[in-house]
Amino acid sequence: xxxxxxxxxxxxxxxxxxxxxxxxxxxGHDRMYWYRQDPGLGLRLIYYSFDVKDxxxxxxxxxxxVSRQAQAKFSLSLxxxxxxxxxxxxxxxxxxxxxxxxxPGTRLTVT
Amino acid sequence: RxxxxxxxxxxxxxxGATVAFNCTYSNSASQSFFWYRQDCRxxxxxxxxxxxxxxxxxxxxxxLNRASQYISLLIRDSKLSDSAxxxxxxxxxxxxxxxxxGAGTTVTVxx
Numbered sequence: 001x002x003x004x005x006x007x008x009x010x011x012x013x014x015x016x017x018x019x020x021x022x023x024x025x026x027x028g029h030d031r032m033y034w035y036r037q038d039p040g041l042g043l044r045l046i047y048y049s050f051d052v053k054d055x056x057x058x059x060x061x062x063x064x065x066v067s068r069q070a071q072a073k074f075s076l077s078l079x080x081x082x083x084x085x086x087x088x089x090x091x092x093x094x095x096x097x098x099x100x101x102x103x104p105g106t107r108l109t110v111t
Numbered sequence: 112r113x114x115x116x117x118x119x120x121x122x123x124x125x126x127g128a129t130v131a132f133n134c135t136y137s138n139s140a141s142q143s144f145f146w147y148r149q150d151c152r153x154x155x156x157x158x159x160x161x162x163x164x165x166x167x168x169x170x171x172x173x174x175l176n177r178a179s180q181y182i183s184l185l186i187r188d189s190k191l192s193d194s195a196x197x198x199x200x201x202x203x204x205x206x207x208x209x210x211x212x213g214a215g216t217t218v219t220v221x222x
Contacts, residue, residue: 035212040119042198042214043155058209090154097208098143102154 003027004103006091012109019078021106023091029101031094032074034058034066036087037105043090049074081110114138115201117213124189124220131185132216134199142208144175144182147198149215155198158184189220 004025013019023032034046035058045058047066055066063085067075078085086109092100117134124130136144144161159166161173161182172185186193199213 040214042113042115043212045209048209097210098145098160098202099157100210102156104154105152 002104004091004093004101006089006103006106008106009104010107012111013081014111015082017081017110019081019108021076021078021089021091021108023074023076023103025072025091025093025101025103027093027095027101028071029093029095030071031097032068033092033094033100034064034074034076035090035092036060036085037090038087046076078108078110081108083110086110113213114203114211115199115213117199117216119214119216121217121219124218126189126191126220126222128189128220129185129187130189130218130220131183132197132218133181133183134213134216135181136199136201136211137180138201138203138211139180140204142202142204144173144202145200145210146171146173146182146184147200147212149196149198151196155212158197186218189218191220191222194218194220 030051033048035043049068065077089106091103094100146158147155148158149155159168165174170187174183196215196217198215201211
C-alpha cells in the first residue's frame with residue numbers, strides 16, 4: 001500500500017463549487033504539505049503543517065484553506081473554485097523537511 | 112524572478128550518451144540543494160542531495176557552485192529509464208527552510 005494517498009485522483013468541477021481534496025499518510029511524519037503544479041511554473045507551496053495544531057500559509061494560499069484533522073490527515077479545500085485553480089495538486093509528508101514524500105496527485109479541472 | 116530556474120529542455124539523447132544540465136538559484140542565503148525526478152504524470156521523488164564538494168550516485172553526478180549560484184546534474188551512460196523531468200530544489204534559510212522547486216528539465220533518452 002502507498003505511504004501517501006490522495007483522493008480523489010481526478011475531479012472535474014464547475015466554477016463556484018466547493019471542493020475538498022484529501023491526503024492520508026502512514027509514514028508517521030508530523031510535517032505535511034500541499035502543493036500545486038502548473039506547466040512551466042513548477043511546484044508551488046499552498047499550505048503546510050508541522051503538527052496537528054500548526055497551520056502555515058505558503059506562497060499561494062489565497063482561495064484555499066486546509067484542515068489537519070490528525071497527524072495522518074491533511075485536507076485542502078477550495079471554497080469557491082475558479083478556472084485558474086485548474087492544476088495538479090500534490091500532498092507531501094516529511095520527517096525533517098529535507099526529503100519529502102509525495103502522494104500520487106489529484107488532477108483538478110475547474111470549468 | 113523565480114528562486115530556482117531551469118532550462119526546460121527537452122534534452123533528447125541516444126542511449127549510452129552523457130547528458131548534463133544546470134539550474135540557477137537567486138537566493139544567496141542558500142542552505143541545501145537536491146535533485147528530484149518526476150516521471151510523466153507521476154509524483155516527484157528524491158533522486159539525490161547535492162553536496163558542496165560534489166557527489167556521485169551510480170551514473171548520476173551532482174555539482175554545486177556557490178560562487179556562481181548554480182547546481183548541475185550529469186547522467187552518464189543514459190538508459191531509456193532515465194527519461195523523466197528532473198526538478199532542481201533548493202532549501203533556503205530565508206524562507207523558513209521550505210523547499211523551492213524549479214519547473215524542471217525534461218530528458219528523453221531514445222533507443
